[in-house]
Amino acid sequence: MEDEGETKRQRSGLTVFSPEYYAVCAVGGMLSAGTTHLAITPLDVLKVHMQVNPVKYNAIYSGFRILVKEQGPSSLWRGWSGKFFGYGAQGGCKFGLYEYFKKMYTGLFKGHNQTLIYFVSSASAQIIADIALCPFEAVKIRVQTQPQFAKGLMDGVPKLYAFEGLSGFYHGIFPLWGRNLPFSMLMFTTFEHSVDLLYRKIIQKKREECSIAQQLGVTCVAGYASGAIGTIISTPGDNIIASLYNKKATNVTQAVKSIGFPKIFTRSLPLRIALVGPVVTMQWFFYDCIKVLTGL
Template sequence: MAPVDSDTLGRHSLIPSYLYSSPSPQKKKMEASSFAIHSPRENRNIEMFSPSFYAACTVGGSLSCGPTHTGITPLDVVKCNIQIDPVKYKNTSTGFGVMFEEQGLRGFFRGWGPTLVGYSAQGAFKYGFYEFFKKYYSDIAGPEYATKYKTLIYLAGSASAELIAGVALCPFEAVKVRVQTQPGFARGLADGLPKLVRTEGVSGLYKGIVPLWGRQVPYTMMKFASYENIVEMIYKHAIPKPKYECSNSLQLGVSIVSGYMAGILCATVSHPADNLVSFLNNSKGATVGDAVKKLGLWGLFTRGLPLRILMVGTLTGAQWGIYDSFKVFVGLPTTGGVAPAAVLAPASAA
C-alpha cells in the first residue's frame, strides 16, 4: 500500500480517508485490495464531512423517518392498543377487527399528525448526528483503533445521536399514544398538544423520556451497527465485485435488504421498552413498576412483538432505502459496505 501523507490524515478522519478516496484506473484493476469508491466530490459540490454534508444527511434522515412512520400508522394504532388493552385487543387479527368495527377506517389513522412531525424531527437528528459522531469518535480513536473497533464506533455514534433525537421525539410520542389509545382525548396534534400541556404541564410531554430512551437507544444502536456490518458482509461474501463497480440500483437494493434484516433485530431488542412507553403514556401517574406488575415479564417482552417485527422490519428497510437514495441523489455514496483497510503505516515508517 502506498504511503499516506500525515497531513491528509490530520485533516480527515479515518472514515473518509479509507472509504471515500477516488481510485485511479490502475487501482480499479486491483479489485482484491481496493476498498475505495468514487468520491462524491466528482459528481456534486458536497465535500465529505462539511456542513453541507451534514445538512444533506439531516434532510435525508427526516425524509426517511417521517413519511415511513406515518405510512404504517394503522399497524402502530393496533399495536399500541394491544399493549394497552390486551383483553379487548387480544391479538393482531382481532385487533384490526375490533378497531374497524368500532371506529371504521378513520380509526386506523389516528395520530398520524404527531407521528409525521415527531419522527421527521427524530430522523433528522438521528441520521445527521450519527454521521457526525461516527467521524468524531473515529478521529478520537485514531486509525488503528477505529479500524479494529469499528463496531464500537457505530454503537457509540448511534447511541449519542439517539439521545439527542429522543428529546425531539418525546413530546410528539406522548401526544400520539394518547390520541391512538384514548378515544375522545383529541383529534390530532393541533388540539392534542395544547390539551396535554394544560392537563399535565410541560413535564407531561417528557414523562416518558427515560423509557423512550430505553426503547430508542438500543433500537438505534442495533439499527446502525447491524446495518453497517450486514452491508459489509453482503459486499464481501455475496457480491463478486467491489462496491464502487456496482450500479446504484444494486447498492440501493443492498441497503433495503440489509435494513430489513437490521430492523428484525431492532424490534426484538427494543420491544420491552416499547411496551413501557405505551403503558406510561396511557396511564396517568403510572410507574415502571406498575407496568411490570400488570404486563408481567413475559408480556413485557412478547406482547405485540410479532406485529412490531413486521412493522419495524418493513419500516427500517424502507428508511435505509430512502436515506441512501437521497444521498445518491445529492451525489453522496450509499452508507456502509466497504471494510476499512488494514491499519495504515505511518508515513515515517514507509
C-alpha cells in the same frame, strides 16, 4: 462509479463531512423516517391498542375489525401527524447526527474496534433524537387510545400542556431511551456490518464497483436485518411506554409488574417485527437514494 459520484458531488457543491453534507443526511433521514412512519400509521394504532388492552385486541385481523367497527375507519389514521412530524424530527437528528458522531469518534478512538464506534455514535445521536421525538410521542399515544382527548397535534399539544405542564411531554423519556437506544445501537451496527459482509462475502466486489441497483439491493437486505434484530431488543421498552402514557402504570417498575416479566418481551412482538422490519428497510432505502442522487 467513483468518477460519477465525484462528478455529482462537484455539481451539487457537496463535500463529504462538510456542514452541507450533514444537512443532506439530516434532510434524508427526516424525509425517510417521516414518510415511512406515516405510511404504517394503521398498524401503529393497532399495536398501541394491543399493548394497552391485550385481552380485547389479541390478534391483528380481529383487532382491525374491532377498531373499524367501534371507532370507524378514520380511527386507523388517528395520530398520523404525530407519526409524521415526530418521527421526521427524530429521523433527521438520528441519521444526520450519526454521520457526525461517527466521524468524530473515528478520530477520537483511533485503533479501536469499529463496532465500538458504531455503538457510541448511534447512542449519542439517538439520545438527542428522542428528545426531539418525545413530545410528539406523548400526544400521539393519547390521541390513538383516548379518542376523547384530542384529534391530533394541534389540539393535543395545548391540552396536554394545560393538564400536565412541560413534564407531561417528557414523562416517557427514560423508557423511550430504554426502547430506542438499544434499538438504534443494534440497528446501525447490524446495518454497517451486514453491508460489509454482503460486499465482501456475497457480491465480492467493492461498493464503488457495483451498480446503483446492486448498492440499493444491499441496503434493503442489510436494512431489514438491522430492523428485525433491533425490534426484538426494544420491545420491552415499547410496552412500558404505552403503559405509562395510558396511565396503566405510574412508573417503570409498576409497568413491568402489571404487564408481567415474560409478556413484556412478547406482547405485540409479532406485529412489531412485521411493522418495524419493512419500515427500517424503506428508511435505509429512501435515505441511501437521497445520498446516491446527491453523489454521496
